[in-house]
Amino acid sequence: MSVATVSRALRGLPNVAASTRRRVVEVAAELSYAADPAASRLAAGRTSTVTVVVPSLSGWYFANIVAGVEAVCAEAGYDVLVVGIGSSHDLSRILSKAYHLERRTDGLVVIDIAVSDEAAASISARGVSLTTVGRVTDGVSSLRVDNVQVGRIAADHLADLGHRRLGAIGGEQDEPLGFEVSRLRVAGFADALARRNLSFDPTLVEGGNYSVDGGREAMVALLDRAAPPTAVFALSDEMAFGALMALNERGLSPGRDVSLIGVDDHEFSRVVGLTTIRQSVTDHGSAVARLLLHAMEAIRAGSAPPVTHLVPPVELVVRSTATRN
């Protein structure tokens, strides 16, 4: 029996007699033989590897996205490589990584990092499939929540509760990763208020850096205003937790003295009763992984990869930190 036949049998290719295949599979199992991945990759030119590029691996949001991607890709037989670009905001590291990734991966999931058209073109020219989360690039499948909608939901809820003086805790100007998200959410927030003929004071937006500490400081800054807001929209639950700390420190009660709404439905939001806007992050990871798998399948089949833009729904979760004014 030749190596070619074995290779064909083990990979499920056609043109192998059923009896032959059975024997091959049997013996392979017995010897616990499996093709050397490096040799396969070299010969076939495909790596059976998917790479997730992510700003950071710790942090609730990224960890959950990666978990979703990993589950689906592993299930489909792909190895999952992770690349954290760390706090180094310089794109060069990402690009050099992406460059190294060249012959290293069949697919790329890029999370919350802007991919320029040229970068996307160069990646696709190398035969690597690309999908993004949180950012969209022309011609690249992506998944993102409708952040404008998120802002609107928050504003509508707070306005329905009778709040009129509203503040927000968002990203910061010099924050490459989170700023775009902040901009959209705040825009939606302001837009929904405008539709109700309510005014939104843009000076009542404080940067919170998407961290607990940042959220705390932002809330302190808001409380120190001459006329503090009666309700605050924190653009992430983590910042909302910080805001809760600030309220506690001042002896203020969330929901009674100041209403607060977050975004994410982090698992600890339940613990503190945080009203929030839920996004199912792990599901997002799974969904984008499936997008990627389809694209890779298409490329392998020689057809043009489909371009799909997923916009999963978000959902208001009412708890106790936002109450009637």
Added chain:
Amino acid sequence: MSVATVSRALRGLPNVAASTRRRVVEVAAELSYAADPAASRLAAGRTSTVTVVVPSLSGWYFANIVAGVEAVCAEAGYDVLVVGIGSSHDLSRILSKAYHLERRTDGLVVIDIAVSDEAAASISARGVSLTTVGRVTDGVSSLRVDNVQVGRIAADHLADLGHRRLGAIGGEQDEPLGFEVSRLRVAGFADALARRNLSFDPTLVEGGNYSVDGGREAMVALLDRAAPPTAVFALSDEMAFGALMALNERGLSPGRDVSLIGVDDHEFSRVVGLTTIRQSVTDHGSAVARLLLHAMEAIRAGSAPPVTHLVPPVELVVRSTATRN
């Protein structure tokens, strides 16, 4: 100039004239050339890849460990593969994965999963380095916190505060991953009490499944006892958060009505003022990655890999949920 010279120059091997090397590096940069990883792996037999095997990728603890490992390994030029074994408790999946890993990785970091002596032997026989976190196997470098000590610190703190009727929220019998940890922490807890001639009622231990919900239910069960404990040791912060929920639901105040101490110093512990025992999980990841790098270096050099067992310190963090009885 021959391919051999280029190969040697680019990899920094000796026996290359400085001038030659300079030119090669220069031209390579210009053409943005880099060796095809698959071909290198096939020819050299090494993969420059490290694999992290972890029960789950979401969850604070695992995400942070993986982040620490990734940072160090990426820095050292290794690709980082992640394998989540999911909720499937069956070892077969792990083993089949490990088997597939055979020619796929130079090093393995196994987190909170027991590795049998035979499995360790078979892995090392394949030339793959192995380090573990949370579990120790003979002859395998590892990192684990002293869980007995963790239990003692908790008991000492609560006892110092005058508490005499103590409960605990831990893992469960049928929980393959967490039970060992629970056993040790509870043992340390009981031991420290015994040293003070205080009694510990083992029926006052409820299983909390290392989840928020589990912690909540465990606390409910404890509160429903005829004689509830005045202080509770939650074996993880996440369970402690659940316990806090249960207290809130009953209108009880943590620290005043029931004292509570957790383990981890999760970033939200600060938010709720949870007294806890800190472990620096990301640092643990970095440390175990360095252990692995050393082992792989030794193997490459032909020497026997050093076996080191790291036991990083833990630290009591006093906040407001545990107070004088």
Added chain:
DNA sequence: GACGCGAGTGTAAGCGTTTACAGGAAACGG
């Protein structure tokens, strides 16, 4: 001035697959 030596470079044989191509046997139609 022949010799040995070491530094630097080139040659070529793998590494273990995949895959185009060729070949051979069985089945089928005329």
Added chain:
DNA sequence: CCGTTTCCTGTAAACGCTTACACTCGCGTC
């Protein structure tokens, strides 16, 4: 019964590196 077609299997050429080995210098040595 012979020529086709259809299936299956084998042969061998890549794939792009690494590395043992051979080789060529230029130099110091006796």
